Amino acid sequence: MxxxxxxxxxxxxxxxxxxxxxxxxxxxxxxxxxxxxxxxxxxxxxxxxxxxxxxxxxxxxxxxxGMDDLVRAIADELIGTAMADWRPAGDWRADLRELGLRIYHAYLAHPQAAVLTASRVTGRPNEVAGDEAILGILRGAGFADGDAVRIYHAFIDQSLAFAILDAATLALPRAAREADEEVWQATYARLPARTHPNIAATAPLLVAEMNDSAYATALDMLLSSASAQLR
Structure with a gap:
């Protein structure tokens, strides 16, 4: 009970x-x-x-x-942190980009909490306010309701998925995290072109790129796709 x-x-x-x-x-x-x-x-x-x-x-x-109710409250607190003092500037793409980065960084500031809560749907006030704001931006930009919901779905899931992925990395013990990061230099950068021509050709770029988050790139790709659809 x-x-x-x-x-x-x-x-x-x-x-x-x-x-x-x-x-x-x-x-x-x-x-x-x-x-x-x-x-x-x-x-x-x-x-x-x-x-x-x-x-x-x-x-x-x-x-x-119960403790699960507390977990939902923690998730809503992180969304509230992301939304704090945010005001739309009127450029739908810039507004969504800022919101996406705010959500991502709010979760990443608490990696252990992010892993525990980012997959939860709370129905609490901050989450509801965030959803209302995102849908309002998309509908205000001229997207039909079906498209607005589809883009909102991809936008919020992408933000939270990257938050979980990158938070899980940050939550690792330092030694384990550093060992994972070293693999790109110690293994991938040393693969011969004879057996792995594509990895060998791009190895310096992989070493420089793969230990950083791809969230900003993925966010821009999503927004570019939505922008092209709107045009």
Whole structure:
């Protein structure tokens, strides 16, 4: 049975926690983000969160129906960070490009949280506001509704997919990440043209390119395709 969620007005503790803080929805989300950054998804539990907050673990359930509800709140917090202070400038392509980069970088700033949350659909206010803004940009640019939805779908999935991919790399232990990066120089750059002519011909470019994210390139390709369709 789902746990009863106390209305916002009734959620505040009557006294501060051991750290001298009064618990709020926002404080719990921010603390959970810090725990994910320091310990990864395996280190996030109601018990550990309660300890970090200086409160009993059951206190978390006064704010969230469960840990999955908290994960959704974290995802919405990251979208909110991306949307903060953003205002459309009136150029649909530039506006979408800025939003895509904002979403990508908001998730990448919290790699462990990104891996845990970027695949989730929350239905929470920040996510809904972001979807409304993106669809509004596309419809305002002149795209038919069906095309607007199709481009929105590709746009948001691409942004979040790259966030997960690149965040997973950042979440690796440093030694493992550096070992992966070295493969392009240690292996690909040394393959002979006799057996691998295409790799050998492009090896210097592969070494220079492949350890960087391709998100900005993929985003520009998507927007160029949409622009050509609109014309």
């Amino acid at each position: 789902a746990k009863r969620v106390v209305p916002e007005a009734a959620r505040r503790r009557r006294r501060p926690t051991k750290q001298g803080q009064v618990l709020t929805h926002q404080l719990i989300v921010e603390t959970a983000l810090r725990m994910l950054r320091e310990h990864g998804a395996a280190g996030l539990s109601a018990r550990r969160l309660g300890l970090a907050l200086g409160a009993d673990a059951s206190t978390v359930y006064r704010y969230f129906r």
